[in-house]
Amino acid sequence: MSVLDLARPEIRAMQPYSSARMEASGGSILLNANESAWAPPGDPALDCNRYPDPQPRALVEALAALYGVRAGQVLVGRGSDEAIDLLVRAFCRAGEDAIAIQPPTFGMYAVCAHVQNAGIVEVPLAADFLLDVDAVLAALTPAVKLVFVCTPNNPSGRLVSAAQVERLAQALAGRALLVVDEAYIEFADAASAAPLIDRYENLVVLRTLSKAWALAGARIGTLLASEAVVGLLRRILAPYPLPRPCVALALEALSPEGQRVARGHLATVREQRERMRAALAALPGVREVLPSQANFLAVRFEDAGAAYRCLFEAGVVVRDVRRYAGLGDALRITIGSVEENDRVLAVLDGASTEGRAVAEGTVSGGTA
Incomplete structure (x- = not known):
């Protein structure tokens, strides 16, 4: 079979469509495809x-x-x-x-x-x-x-x-x-x-x-x-x-130079992926960072909606994957440049610090 x-x-x-380039690719004067004779600006x-x-x-x-x-x-x-x-x-x-x-x-x-x-x-x-x-x-x-x-x-x-x-x-x-x-x-x-x-x-x-x-x-x-x-x-x-x-x-x-540059970027992504995995896992409010072999991390949060809004308001856009099966508490965060990754960690750390302060203030006010 x-x-x-x-x-x-x-x-x-079926008989496939035969384009002008498929029928004739040679020649110096091309008048078989109804193209313009003049190059664009x-x-x-x-x-x-x-x-x-x-x-x-x-x-x-x-x-x-x-x-x-x-x-x-x-x-x-x-x-x-x-x-x-x-x-x-x-x-x-x-x-x-x-x-x-x-x-x-x-x-x-x-x-x-x-x-x-x-x-x-x-x-x-x-x-x-x-x-x-x-x-x-x-x-x-x-x-x-x-x-x-x-x-x-x-x-x-x-x-x-x-x-x-x-x-x-x-x-x-x-x-x-x-x-x-x-x-x-x-x-x-x-x-x-x-x-x-x-x-x-x-x-x-x-x-x-x-x-x-x-x-x-x-x-x-x-x-x-x-x-x-x-x-x-x-x-x-x-x-x-x-x-x-x-x-x-x-x-x-x-090209050889292009491949050299790409290999350098790949090494950086792998290093940053491990760094981000460890750093995100240590943040309050993060339940789990899923194992990843890609250029992103799926991260489970105590409140994924709040984490998404916090990042978005700080100008950081991540992927909300809560609609996916088994990921109802998760965001997908692409591994960016070192500076972009620093920003993600700073925003999420700041949000968790602010959240703790608000919670502690609420508790204090309730017992005074």
Whole structure:
């Protein structure tokens, strides 16, 4: 059985759109795409009056080298969000098929499923936010075509082990695709699942330049999968998903100097993550700082709403994750620069000091 047998038959059979750049990329006089002959104001070297290559070779090869796969196993798009949407649209028939997720987790899996009118099978993480492979496999129905696993998980920060990923890939062969979202893997003490792609045709790995590579504003996401899956998704990919300026920024970030800078930032984040974990855990009003292998910490508070308001009023915006299962008392705090982290600690420490003073004053006034 081919992994493509899991895809929607109408997607497999469709004739993809053929863009002008796909049909002819050579030549010095380009009159096949109804473009402007004049470059726009600004930097004409980017040739933004011309449509970009749908999958720029230099960027695809740089990403393949970075992630340790072949160029044919790479599909580049507008962040991981686009890859998630493409997978759901290609493999889930509206009103018939489903995805499986383990809440609390990244919300876009469910959003894309809802847009496609696909079902959602939820298998909650354990109380310690670890993945239960047996529970996932037991909950699956024949309708499930995609199983999303986020590692490190967002918003909890916990890893899924390589052994668990491989066990799922084996168990799902011929049944569903396993989609491993590694948006935060660079911050973790763990290896990517990408080397397993050659062994498991049903394995898909998602990577991004938004986090560790500091290109959230450029929207460069990468899907790693078998050539068959990549070829299928290219059928429904937008004709020109990658703006030329974004490609240029990505290539600069992936240059030797760019990689050196990124490695320095990663080391700082890891150091600051440990520092913030210890400092936050010592603050009054903090119940727990969850273990994290990402660039954020999920923090349980005695009063998360008050902590959020205190930070917001001081100009510090963190993520309120109280709506997520099992995190009704938590905020997610990104690891920032040293100065930004200092500010978070100072604000929360000041709030707890003020709270203690008010409480003590109330007690004194009541007994006088």
